[in-house]
Amino acid sequence: MPESPEVQALADELDATLRGRAVGGVDVVEFRVTKTRSRPLTTIVGGRVLGVTRHGKLFAIELDGSEFLVVSLGRHGWARWGGDAPEAAATGTEATDAAGAAPVAAAADAEPPPPTLVSLEFDGGAVLELTDAGGWVSLGCFVVDEPNEVAAIAKHGPDPADPAFTREDFDRAVAGRRKQVKAILQEQESLAGIGNAYSDEILFAARLSPVAHASTLADDELQRLYEATTGTIRGAIEARSGIPIDRLKRAKVDAMQVHGRTGEPCPGGCGGEVRDFSFASTTAQYCPECQTGGEILPLKEG
Template sequence: MPELPEVEALTRFLDDRTSGRTLVAADVAAIAALKTHDPPVPDLVGGTVRRVDRHGKWVDLAVAVDDGRPGAGEHTVLHLVFHLARGGWVRRHDSAPTTPVRPRMGGSSRGAALALRLRFDDGSGIDLTEAGTRKRLAVHVVRDPLDVEQVRTLGVDPLSPEFTSSALAELMGARNQQVKGLLRDQHAIAGIGNAYSDEILHVAGVSPFRLTRSFSDDDVAALHDAVVTTLHDAVAAAVGRPATQLKDAKRAQMRVHGRTGDACPACGDVVREVSFADSSLQYCASCQTDGQVLADRRTSKFLR
């Protein structure tokens, strides 16, 4: 799943290539991906992209459209807001296909299936696609991004000035929970997912299962530094890359996430895994748990 660094890089990539461009077509291919009906998608056509923003893991294309009043010269701004979920991605075309897009109600294809195609006045375009059988890509057309509940209820952005050590301490003290769960909670901190929470906790030398109220002030400050440093480094590594390279760049820079069985880059111990129903986490026992191997549901009977 794309997380904050990749979405930030993607947002800048799209802003650079679509701002100032006029939409000449907006075609929905996957009906299930469209979560709103008012305003309708065709209302975007003829509008000009003003900017592309990010809200956590959400991408927001602000499109200035004619308000329909003859001679008024006024425009209103509509927002095409989308979340790529686990299998979604963006493909940009210098010369976008002009063949008609046939809407579909569903489908179980594992390959990347077209969900939405946008074409611009210079002939370029972008496709929103989604791979896999579990379709979770979410596309909204709204008058205000805060009309999307998941955007309105986002927590603090960890790259913003508001994300201070004190702010993190307040979040950690609000409820005694596992620290990995807090880092992944979009209502608390926006944009961090499974991969970067693993990376942050490895940098901080913290067990993913450590309870938040057990952290001292110094521990919180160290975790805050790990969050900011890890994300800034990841953004720096991602920005400037074409959208097609962002996923591979993310995988290449991971220290522990997705590295089960590899050597920890910090100490040389083996990277271990804890699996869940539909996800897993990776960690280094030497760096994060004082050598204790965390129980995994697949092997926990051997660790009791």
């Protein structure tokens, strides 16, 4: 699932490449992507891009004529350049390793690219393809007068990436709640932009159990969690800045300390091993030695 650091880098690249370009055409391959049926995506044809901004895990393309194309990437959505990609965005078919060293050839048995559900053409030859790699359509597009007309954005809590985000903002969202801290971190109405991966990373950095209730945390633990939340998200945004959009997902995976690292040694040097546990409809990762006092959290069978 795309989260705020990668969506911020995506929005920045789209802004740098598309600002000032006019929309020349829109091809909607999957009709279920359109969420504003009274304002189909084709209504933005002719509009000129004024800028691209991030809103939690969504992004918005502002167009002259006082309208926005808001894109919810959902669980498996993303974007890529198609056609004759603009020079600033073209990356070819090669990938680089995590350190940015010599290119390595793509694996012969790599998964096929996800299907394009919407294609946006801009003057100058730029083509932006919105994709979805899931078994069900999670990508959503809205044509609105203001981003806050999209319910998901209107309900957003404060964003830890915002420099104005304070410990007081954090406490209002978290402190005293009888709910697991991992669930709160992923709750967009509480804190915008965080999903399964970064909540794992935040809780590992804070050395806190993901299933502890926020109401049980002492003030020093809340302070650790606040610092881990802002530090992890802001650090990841800085680290992803400038990475081409076709390499952002790989960069995210490579940067994870515990998320997706099941069976590997704990990066904290405690001698423990990263383990899975069941959370909501998915799995998450943690270090029992660092985070739960050695307690093994349950993992559903099958």
